Amino acid sequence: MRLNAHIESPQAAALTGQVSVDLTAISDNIRNLRERSAAPHFMAVVKGNAYGHGLVDVARTALEAGADWLGTAQLHEAIALRRAGITAPVLSWLYLAAASSGTIREALEYDVDVSLGSVAQLDVVAGVARRLGRPAVVHLELDTGLSRGGARAEDWAELVAAARCAERAGTLSVRGVWTHLAWADVPAHPANMAAVDAFEEAVREARAAGLEPALRHVSSSANILDRPEFAFDMVRAGLAFYGLAPADHLAPADFGLRPALTVTAPVVLVKKVPAGTGVSYEHQAFTHEPRYLGLIPLGYADGIPKGISGRSLILLGGRRVPVIGKVCMDQFMVDLGPDANGVAVGDTAVLFGDPQTGAASADDWGAAIGSHGDEIINRIAPRLPRAYECPDYQEAGGPVGG
Structure with a gap:
């Protein structure tokens, strides 16, 4: 495929430095990783301005190469993708619900999926959806040991019950259940298997409560390369598709990946x-x-x-x-x-x-x-x-x- 180059602010580049982004490397890396995963769905994580590579350009390249989902940390990143004309599914997971109802509404209007890790978050998002007149599409996050986002195991039943109630009320639709492993960059660590067992039990609880999540997702880049059995319904690629090592023992070149x-x-x-x-x-x-x-x-x-x-x-x-x-x-x-x-x-x-x-x-x-x-x-x-x-x-x- 012929390559064209475009540059932002060439005068500035002549005076200082320049960041060059090889989108062909991005494309090749995505295809490589996509082939390694048995999961039917593949999320390209483009948070942080696509790890400094450029949000929109990288997102478009990733989708062309075979990704069918995009992931962002912050809602404004997901909204920027929509404003750029990108219509592929997007999940966003980091926001202050009580102070962001306007941004949440805009994200929901743009059909952005959002993550829920607490009943308090759920109440805010469901309230925005109620005023909007259509359900918010959400992914419930379980904390399996990272102690970051997500509901702890002892709070999971309450979150699931609230989500099912909101589904009946027409304010939520639960599309996914997910977690992020605390030892994701050490795939062989025994805590990972325990976390995956806890995740599977949480999914069973959600289904027993009447929820029907279509997407279960656990794997990040290191797991795609080193724990393919964690694929479930979707994998989330970040560092690896930019050509960087997702773990100390996983050299990108060993997997045919190159920096972009x-x-x-x-x-x-x-x-x-x-x-x-x-x-x-x-x-x-x-x-x-x-x-x-x-x-x-x-x-x-x-x-x-x-x-x-x-x-x-x-x-x-x-x-x-x-x-x-x-x-x-x-x-x-x-x-x-x-x-x-x-x-x-x-x-x-x-x-x-x-x-x-x-x-x-x-x-x-x-x-x-x-x-x-x-x-x-x-x-x-x-x-x-x-x-x-x-x-x-x-x-x-x-x-x-x-």
């Missing part, structure tokens, strides 16, 4: 400094011999973590060079070596991207700061322009259904 996001920046200054030169704030780094330094115009305001100082993560001139000195708000320095190795002003530095190109990965960056790649990609600031390499259908507006 690359961050680059131009070298804006090259200078030679003598031995004993302090570099950046507080001179936490010194040169031990004459060195060439390169200035990269990105910093912690752009999402570059200070913890990368001293790490050889920047691909420049065909090799990895270390960050030297403290990362500043808008810039940092790299150590080019005693002869600059041919690096000049205007050359492109690759901060992270596809390791197959020699670049560090976002997962490498995450490891450098004691975290994971998902923290890195979600740090990247909106002020950095996004450039998209995308199939022809994207240029025409993209698929809007699913």
Whole structure:
């Protein structure tokens, strides 16, 4: 398929850095994961501006590649998808019910499914649906140990009874029951099996109470790759379809997955400094011999973590060079070596991207700061322009259904 590229704010890209998103990688990753799952339904999770990749572009690509559901954390993200013309089913699960009735109403008007984890949430959503004159379509969430969203086991019967009552009243329709595993990124952990057993019992309770949920969903990315038996009726892919490791032992390349996001920046200054030169704030780094330094115009305001100082993560001139000195708000320095190795002003530095190109990965960056790649990609600031390499259908507006 021929690729077209479009870029937001090219002038800004020339002055600072750029986030490049390979939507073909997104598409290939979705197809790969879809083939690995026996579940009849596949949700692409596009929360957090699609993990920094771009909400609408990624959603359209995912649907074209075979996803038939989209997932967002916040209601405004789901509403943005609808306003962009996307009609595929969307589930959204994070909102303050008592203070969001207007937003809830708009989401329901746009046929967004919402999650319920308490009777208090249910009462608010059912009340909005009553005023709207049509039932809200909901997924009941069970807390199986994450202690985050969802009803605990001892509160489940009350939530189920309230949901059944609301169904009879015509204010709710329960489409799904779901949970998120506390040890999702450690698929072999014994707590996962106990959580799935509790989930299956909760589904039986819901059905015994008269509910008929069509969708049971538990699996996130790591479970798709390592616990296929948890598929149920739908799986929810996040990190893996962006080409990042959903667990420490699951290397994306081992599953044919590749990163879709690359961050680059131009070298804006090259200078030679003598031995004993302090570099950046507080001179936490010194040169031990004459060195060439390169200035990269990105910093912690752009999402570059200070913890990368001293790490050889920047691909420049065909090799990895270390960050030297403290990362500043808008810039940092790299150590080019005693002869600059041919690096000049205007050359492109690759901060992270596809390791197959020699670049560090976002997962490498995450490891450098004691975290994971998902923290890195979600740090990247909106002020950095996004450039998209995308199939022809994207240029025409993209698929809007699913």
